[in-house]
Amino acid sequence: MLFGDRKRLLKLYNALNDTAYANEDDLTVNTLDPNMALRGLFYFADLYKKLPGNVDLSVRRRILIPTPHYSGA
Numbered sequence: 746m747l748f749g750d751r752k753r754l755l756k757l758y759n760a761l762n763d764t765a766y767a768n769e770d771d772l773t774v775n776t777l778d779p780n781m782a783l784r785g786l787f788y789f790a791d792l793y794k795k796l797p798g799n800v801d802l803s804v805r806r807r808i809l810i811p812t813p814h815y816s817g818a
């Protein structure tokens with residue numbers, strides 16, 4: 746974890762959010778979890794719902810959509 750030191754984490758939070766919190770024990774740390782693939786599916790599904798617009802999905806021709814790409818680290 747990059748900001749494992751809670752005091753540093755609180756300083757970063759305050760700097761990014763223009764706040765002045767002082768108690769690092771009040772922080773709740775949320776990290777990525779093993780459900781990222783499922784969360785990605787839901788995210789892309791929400792995006793793809795908007796792409797074709799008001800098209801009839803029962804047509805016999807294939808409606809093309811972009812291929813999802815994850816940027817990896």
